[in-house]
Amino acid sequence: METFLQVLVSGLMLGALFAIVSVGLTMIFGIVKVVNFAHGEFLMLGMYLVYLITTKLGIHPLLTSVIVAPLLFLVGVATQRFVIQPLMSAKDDHVQIFATVGLSTALINLALLVFGADIANTPPSGLRMPIAIGPVRVLLGQLVILGASIVLVVGLQAFLKRTQTGRAIRAVAQNRAAAQLMGINVNRMYMLTFGIGAACVGFAASMVAPLYPTSPNIGTYFVLTAFVVVVLGGLGSVGGAFAGAMIIGLIDSFAGFYIGSDVREVVVFGVFLLILILKPSGLFSDRLNLSHVSP
Amino acid sequence: MKLPNMLKMTAAAIVLSATAAHADVKFGALYPFSGQLALLGEESARGLEIAVDEINAEGGIHGEKVVLVKGDAVDNNQAIGEARRLISLEKVAAIFGTYSSARSIAASQVAELSGIPYFELGAVADEVTSRGLKYMFRTNPYAKDMGKMIIDMVVDKIAPGLGKKPGDLKIGIIYEDSSYGTSVSKHETDYAKEKGLNIVASSSYPASTVDMSSLVLQLKQAGADVVLQTSYQNDSVLFLQQANEAGYKPAAVIGGGGGYSMQPTADAVGHDVIENVLDVDFTQFLVNTKATPGLEAFVEAYKKKYGSAPRSGHSLNNYVGAKAILEAIDKGKGLDPDSIVDAVKSIDIPDGKTAAGYGIKFGADGQNERAAMMGMQWQGGKLIAVYPDAAAVTKLNVAK
Numbered sequence: 001m002e003t004f005l006q007v008l009v010s011g012l013m014l015g016a017l018f019a020i021v022s023v024g025l026t027m028i029f030g031i032v033k034v035v036n037f038a039h040g041e042f043l044m045l046g047m048y049l050v051y052l053i054t055t056k057l058g059i060h061p062l063l064t065s066v067i068v069a070p071l072l073f074l075v076g077v078a079t080q081r082f083v084i085q086p087l088m089s090a091k092d093d094h095v096q097i098f099a100t101v102g103l104s105t106a107l108i109n110l111a112l113l114v115f116g117a118d119i120a121n122t123p124p125s126g127l128r129m130p131i132a133i134g135p136v137r138v139l140l141g142q143l144v145i146l147g148a149s150i151v152l153v154v155g156l157q158a159f160l161k162r163t164q165t166g167r168a169i170r171a172v173a174q175n176r177a178a179a180q181l182m183g184i185n186v187n188r189m190y191m192l193t194f195g196i197g198a199a200c201v202g203f204a205a206s207m208v209a210p211l212y213p214t215s216p217n218i219g220t221y222f223v224l225t226a227f228v229v230v231v232l233g234g235l236g237s238v239g240g241a242f243a244g245a246m247i248i249g250l251i252d253s254f255a256g257f258y259i260g261s262d263v264r265e266v267v268v269f270g271v272f273l274l275i276l277i278l279k280p281s282g283l284f285s286d287r288l289n290l291s292h293v294s295p
Numbered sequence: 296m297k298l299p300n301m302l303k304m305t306a307a308a309i310v311l312s313a314t315a316a317h318a319d320v321k322f323g324a325l326y327p328f329s330g331q332l333a334l335l336g337e338e339s340a341r342g343l344e345i346a347v348d349e350i351n352a353e354g355g356i357h358g359e360k361v362v363l364v365k366g367d368a369v370d371n372n373q374a375i376g377e378a379r380r381l382i383s384l385e386k387v388a389a390i391f392g393t394y395s396s397a398r399s400i401a402a403s404q405v406a407e408l409s410g411i412p413y414f415e416l417g418a419v420a421d422e423v424t425s426r427g428l429k430y431m432f433r434t435n436p437y438a439k440d441m442g443k444m445i446i447d448m449v450v451d452k453i454a455p456g457l458g459k460k461p462g463d464l465k466i467g468i469i470y471e472d473s474s475y476g477t478s479v480s481k482h483e484t485d486y487a488k489e490k491g492l493n494i495v496a497s498s499s500y501p502a503s504t505v506d507m508s509s510l511v512l513q514l515k516q517a518g519a520d521v522v523l524q525t526s527y528q529n530d531s532v533l534f535l536q537q538a539n540e541a542g543y544k545p546a547a548v549i550g551g552g553g554g555y556s557m558q559p560t561a562d563a564v565g566h567d568v569i570e571n572v573l574d575v576d577f578t579q580f581l582v583n584t585k586a587t588p589g590l591e592a593f594v595e596a597y598k599k600k601y602g603s604a605p606r607s608g609h610s611l612n613n614y615v616g617a618k619a620i621l622e623a624i625d626k627g628k629g630l631d632p633d634s635i636v637d638a639v640k641s642i643d644i645p646d647g648k649t650a651a652g653y654g655i656k657f658g659a660d661g662q663n664e665r666a667a668m669m670g671m672q673w674q675g676g677k678l679i680a681v682y683p684d685a686a687a688v689t690k691l692n693v694a695k
Contacts, residue, residue: 112331121562
């Protein structure tokens with residue numbers, strides 16, 4: 001029973017980790033309709049920023065989020081403006097995908113050039129402290145990630161549903177041409193959305209960096225799972241990404257313990273395929289509940 | 296019948312005039328100098344460079360100055376391309392390399408077809424020398440030596456240290472699922488069975504994992520006293536941290552090179568957590584120098600040339616291999632491929648006579664039969680040689 005609880009909690013913590021790095025990805029996809037293959041590298045970039053700020057300025061890693069998230073926002077806006085937007089009129093949408101793949105490779109090699117291949121350690125600053133809840137152990141940092149991922153998801157939903165800008169963003173997602181006719185600056189909304197998506201992953205970087213050593217390839221460690229999470233949750237659904245992340249985290253943890261680490265990915269991706277076959281649009285494919293919004 | 300002969304004569308004439316034009320003898324240095332593996336690729340190449348400097352200071356090979364021509368093996372395809380360039384355009388007499396097993400395997404195929412000797416100084420996969428190539432030689436210890444030494448250490452040191460018979464220990468083997476982890480763990484399993492050890496868990500995982508907690512729980516449940524992990528850096532850090540956080544304290548953890556040999560790993564994990572963790576890898580620098588004559592001189596030469604201490608034992612092991620081969624070629628008959636091969640085959644350096652400790656004598660497959668790794672332990676934040684006894688600087692600590 002104790003072991004079961006530990007496996008369960010480990011799964012939830014893993015789910016929270018996947019959720020916090022996936023939310024920005026689904027946001028960008030849902031609205032700009034671009035699969036951002038550089039998402040993992042945005043995380044990597046954020047983690048290096050956290051590393052630099054904490055080690056040079058001695059600021060607590062969690063506090064770096066107020067600097068890193070805005071910086072990543074700018075990176076996101078610039079990516080949309082200078083990489084994606086020029087390709088918007090391209091006949092084939094896939095060109096944008098290739099552009100983000102190129103951006104991802106460029107960023108990895110840039111990081112190799114600047115920081116070298118070795119790992120960079122952000123000081124954990126107390127976030128590695130184990131906390132015992134009954135027989136179950138978690139890290140303080142993992143609880144922070146869980147809390148932060150919930151705040152992020154709820155906050156984003158509220159922003160999209162309750163604010164004027166959020167409504168405009170959703171209008172663009174729903175019907176680009178109509179939104180433009182209503183006087184919404186579509187390009188500006190795309191830049192804003194890409195910026196917000198990148199800021200989300202920058203925010204995540206502040207939580208993730210104290211627990212995971214940073215390296216140029218760290219993004220690829222998270223991004224494959226992030227894609228699975230986002231597709232499983234229903235592309236573009238912020239709440240779906242959270243639920244998808246929890247499901248993947250739990251399956252990963254239980255399969256890893258009860259079946260074996262070597263078959264973990266077989267099980268995770270097997271279940272993933274099964275769900276998609278049964279419900280091709282993903283589990284929560286309401287696309288930011290757009291059906292409830294009048295244009 | 297005459298035409299081919301004439302062609303041969305012309306070819307020979309061109310080759311002769313080419314070598315006469317340069318008063319140097321060229322060798323290829325094929326390593327990953329950029330890309331993901333650049334750090335240790337470059338570190339490896341530095342060992343070769345120091346060996347060449349020494350040979351040149353001693354008057355070169357057959358009175359000619361040795362010149363290295365670099366080839367950047369960023370990935371397998373480029374390794375092949377660069378090997379072709381070194382052989383056909385640069386006309387190197389032989390290629391040295393490569394650090395990465397996959398690149399070595401790809402590039403050596405090119406060299407073999409061209410009949411140019413290929414000297415591997417640092418890659419550890421079995422396949423480097425198990426393919427029956429005529430011109431391929433490897434000086435460094437490989438996966439099999441690693442697996443063997445890890446199990447020897449368990450039997451000779453850890454079991455007696457714990458007051459147990461080797462057969463009573465519970466062994467858990469975990470490894471990253473690419474060819475590196477798979478081949479080392481296979482050798483570990485084979486030797487462990489040979490020695491009658493009890494393996495209670497054996498599991499692979501992808502090196503790109505972000506969570507090992509379920510694996511840690513499994514080992515804990517299986518009651519593994521000794522954990523053998525073959526891993527890169529990220530997964531070494533993850534395992535050690537998550538085992539510590541789960542309150543799992545096996546009597547011994549032994550890493551197979553990779554992340555376990557690197558200082559940033561210890562810094563990431565925490566020096567208190569990594570204390571007493573063992574590691575088997577290439578000879579590093581905190582060893583008993585009686586067993587490794589020339590090591591101090593190497594470190595001095597390295598510091599003088601590059602302005603810092605060596606960053607890992609890769610440079611040392613490349614230096615030892617390159618030095619032995621270059622000296623042998625100098626003593627040999629000439630610089631044509633077959634004379635080089637003959638010269639290298641006659642190398643017979645006993646154990647304890649090189650700066651890495653191991654001797655050099657090639658088997659029929661081109662593998663250095665005397666190559667051996669070294670057992671080390673993290674003590675006080677440093678990786679110190681503890682096994683075998685001749686090379687040990689300090690005692691191997693078992694349990695706290």
